[in-house]
Amino acid sequence: MKYFPPHCLTKLIKRRVKGELVKMASALNGSIYDQPFRVILDFAETSLLSIYNLWKNKEINPEMQVRTSIYDTPKKVVKKVYRIGFYPVAANPFHWAHLLIGLSAITEFKLDKVIFLIAGFDPRKPDLVPLAIRHAMGQEVLKIFDPLFDYSSIAVGSNVDGESNLFSLLSLNREQRIEAFYLAGGDHYHRINPQNNLPDTIQKLEDNIISCRGNNNFHSVSAVFIERGGGRERPVKTFLPVHFLPAMPFEASSTIIREALQNTHKREVLAFLPFTAYHYISKFELYFPSSHSGEAVGRNFGVSIHPAFGQT
Numbered sequence: 001m002k003y004f005p006p007h008c009l010t011k012l013i014k015r016r017v018k019g020e021l022v023k024m025a026s027a028l029n030g031s032i033y034d035q036p037f038r039v040i041l042d043f044a045e046t047s048l049l050s051i052y053n054l055w056k057n058k059e060i061n062p063e064m065q066v067r068t069s070i071y072d073t074p075k076k077v078v079k080k081v082y083r084i085g086f087y088p089v090a091a092n093p094f095h096w097a098h099l100l101i102g103l104s105a106i107t108e109f110k111l112d113k114v115i116f117l118i119a120g121f122d123p124r125k126p127d128l129v130p131l132a133i134r135h136a137m138g139q140e141v142l143k144i145f146d147p148l149f150d151y152s153s154i155a156v157g158s159n160v161d162g163e164s165n166l167f168s169l170l171s172l173n174r175e176q177r178i179e180a181f182y183l184a185g186g187d188h189y190h191r192i193n194p195q196n197n198l199p200d201t202i203q204k205l206e207d208n209i210i211s212c213r214g215n216n217n218f219h220s221v222s223a224v225f226i227e228r229g230g231g232r233e234r235p236v237k238t239f240l241p242v243h244f245l246p247a248m249p250f251e252a253s254s255t256i257i258r259e260a261l262q263n264t265h266k267r268e269v270l271a272f273l274p275f276t277a278y279h280y281i282s283k284f285e286l287y288f289p290s291s292h293s294g295e296a297v298g299r300n301f302g303v304s305i306h307p308a309f310g311q312t
Helices: 006-027 037-056 096-109 131-145 162-171 201-212 254-261 267-272 275-285
Strands: 082-090 112-119 148-154 178-185 220-226 241-245
Touching: 006 037, 006 131, 006 267, 006 275, 037 096, 082 162, 082 220, 096 112, 096 131, 096 178, 096 220, 096 241, 112 131, 112 162, 131 275, 162 178, 162 201, 178 201, 178 267, 201 220, 254 267
Parallel strands: 082 112, 082 178, 112 148, 178 220, 220 241
Antiparallel strands: none
């Protein structure tokens, strides 16, 4: 692989981020100096400056490689213990909070990179768009941050939860020592989920760790919970190392983006979409009230712009 110095790659990522924001602002007949574009750009640039310094000082190595798919060839094993964030997301669709959380985790915990585990089939989310499109869209969005972020297809073809997919991915890299940081929303900081009385992230990670004991190549696992506006929950007793990431400086969710596309939420929230995701949504007519996503997959790739976006 050709080597590029850290300052070149971080500058390139900054340009990609700014380009995404400029094009999305234009699609919404706005300006990059409008909110939330300005706050997104400022957060990204500040994070990337911190990442550049960590990278330059050899405290992190985003160009390290591990297997992220069962189809990957084995990677070279090194003595360094890789510090990797694992972030399970539905990416239905990706939004800027997902991506900035990834940057924040790298700077906060000095991670070499963050791997996004895009969900397969999830019976809890019947409105997921077709897997092939959703994963392709997610891969393209993550390329904006290459090599800081990686994509994993480990969940394709299953409805296994993110906590279990983490261990499937670690098992692909048995020989390489990894310190894993599992990222989850603050609403999952429970042993038992109060909404459905089923095991939540703490319990699931503990159960997986216990089942792996006896494996001499077992990786270390920490849990990281992203705080939200309501503050931190009561401490949960666990043998896991637990950390917290501050809330993002704006509220964003895939749900409200889908609602805006269906004209049941204010149009302005579409600003939280990276332009690359917007392009896929338009190309395949995803989420719109009258769309038939499955049919759109097989059509020619002419872009049909939904009225909510304005004209580009």
